[in-house]
Structure formats: C-alpha cells, structure tokens
Amino acid sequence: MERYMFFDSVDGEDERYYTADEFADYFRRFIRNGIFNGSGDNLQVGAAGQDMRTFIKQGYAWLEGYLYKIDIEPLELYHPMAHAEYSRIDRVVIRLDKTLENRYVKAFVLTGIPSENPQIPSLTRDENIYELSLAQVEVLAGKSFIESYQITDERLNSAVCGIVTHLFEQVDTTELFNEWQLYLDARKSHGDMEFEAWLAYLTDKKQDASMEHASFLALLNSKFSAFQQTWSNWVSDKLTTPSGEFYMQWKNWFDRIQQDWDIWFDHEAQRVWQAWVSDKLTAPKGEFYTEWKNWFEDIQDVTNLVPRSQFKAHRDKTIKEGVHGLRLVGGSLEAEVSEGNWHRIGQSVINTWGGM
Known part of the structure; x- marks a missing residue:
C-alpha cells in the first residue's frame, strides 16, 4: 500500500488524516531508541535504603518515535517483598504500549522469580510493546529494604537501552557498558575475596586469641x-x-x-578482781556487801572472845545508862556507869574481846 505524508487537508475535497503511529514512524526513521544523555543522571535509578522502593530521576527517553519524560520530581516505584529463602532480580523499565486499551509510555517494575540462581526478566519488544531497561535490582532473600549497591545501571547497555545521540546513528555503548560492567564485577569479586580473607583472618585471630588466653590461664594456674x-x-x-x-x-x-600475755593476764585479772571486790565492799546498800556483813556478824559469835550478843546487849545498856567506858579487872568486864564508878557486867571471860 502506498502511503505518503505529511500534507495539509483540503476541506470537503481531499481530507488528509494521519495517525499517531504514522507520526511516530516518521521520527523512527532518524531518531533511535534510548535515553537522552542530559547531565549523566538522566532517568537514573536509585534507592533510599529504607524500604522496598526505588526511584527514577528526572530525564527523557525515546521509544519507537514516542517521547517519555519525568520533569518535576523523581518517580517512585514499589517492588514486591523479598522471598524468605531465595533472592530474585527485578528490572526497572520504560514501556511503550500501543494497544488500544492502554496507549501510553510508563515506567514499570518487572518482577523476577526467586531462585537459587535467579534470572533477569526478559524485555518485551513486539509490534505493540517496546521496553527499555534502566536498571537491574537484586532483591535479597529475607531483606525488607533495597540499598543502592543492589542496583545495576543498564542505561549504557545498547542491547537493552542505550543513549540517543544524533539524528542518523546511535552510538553503540554496549562495549563501553560491558567493559565498565566487567570492571565493576572484577572490583566486586576482588573486594569479596579481600572481605572473605579479612573475615578468615579475624576468625583465625579469634581462635588464636582464645587458645592463647586458655594457655595463659593454664600456665598461670600451674x-x-x-x-x-x-x-x-x-x-x-x-x-x-x-x-x-x-x-x-x-x-x-x-x-x-x-x-607478755601471761604477765598482762595475771596483773589484769588481779586488778579486775580487786576492783570488783573493793567496789562491792564499799557499796553499803549493795547485795554483796549486805550478804558479807550478815555472814561476818554470824561468825563473830564463834570467833570473838566476848560473844557478839553479849557485847550488843552491853552496848545497848551503856547507851541507855550513859556508860562512859569498859575495863577488865581480874578477868571480869566492868563498865563505868559514872565518873570513877565502875560496875561489873556479865560473866568472867578468859581473854579480851577480839572484835566488833
């Protein structure tokens, strides 16, 4: 079928109608698919590292003659939660859909399948749908948020995206992308090896330290x-x-x-005993003094030459009669009832009275 475009219509005579796809096909002849380079972060995919969201920065893309743009603020995309045991690889794509029920150019997340060896989701490119891949996103098993290191930029890979540079030929950046990817993979592999070696070193050192500590304790105890x-x-x-x-x-x-102890004990014990006895004997109302006095008075009737009872009776009588003194005459006890006047009292005694 012969088709030519674009010409003005003549009302009522020669109407000229052109579809959006015909208009896009016109530009497909000399503008190739990809993103516009811009400042270098054009439509770059990133992550905040807080949840399962990624974002696409502002920029422009060209898909089969159709323009796509994010021009105000980054566009956020949501990724399904990670599998508990297996990781997966998602893709962030720009999709042109020319089907009658859709007719749009939008960004989507192509969700990968969790697996021990996860595969990258394939892009759809047919007569109605055309997809550009901006980035791969590795969703790690059991992890509830996405970090920037899990994102692999694919914008420079001409096989899945590429850059629009001029009207007639698109620069093939696949080799550049592959070289850059190989470099990143090599650096990542080298870093992983160094990290594993570092972990092994720490593990060995921990074991060595534990053994050295145990050996040191054993030696110390010995x-x-x-x-x-x-x-x-x-x-x-x-x-x-x-x-x-x-x-x-x-x-x-x-x-x-x-x-020294014996000397101290002897003197101290004697001092304490004498102090105690002295204290007891000098306390007229004390229990010890009362008992001692009663005992002493009881034995006086036995030990004294003049019985205590007789002396007490004489003492009471002399006080009553005003006796001035006592004397022994011929073995008899006499009392002075007045000056120079003595009177014999009681029976004869053998010797002098020996105490009170």
Missing part, C-alpha cells in the same frame, strides 16, 4: 599451684626443724608473746 606448694613445703620444713633459723625466730616471738 605457676600459682607450684608457688602454693613451694610455700607450704617451705613453711612446713621450717616449722618442723627445731634448730632452723626460721623456727627459732618464730619460737622466740611466740614465747615472748606468750610471756
């Missing part, structure tokens, strides 16, 4: 036990050797301490 045994043997030997210097010094010290 030395301490040996010291205790040596000390015990030395002391035992010194104390059981009567002529040894240590034994003699210890015995002299012990004898001196014992002597």
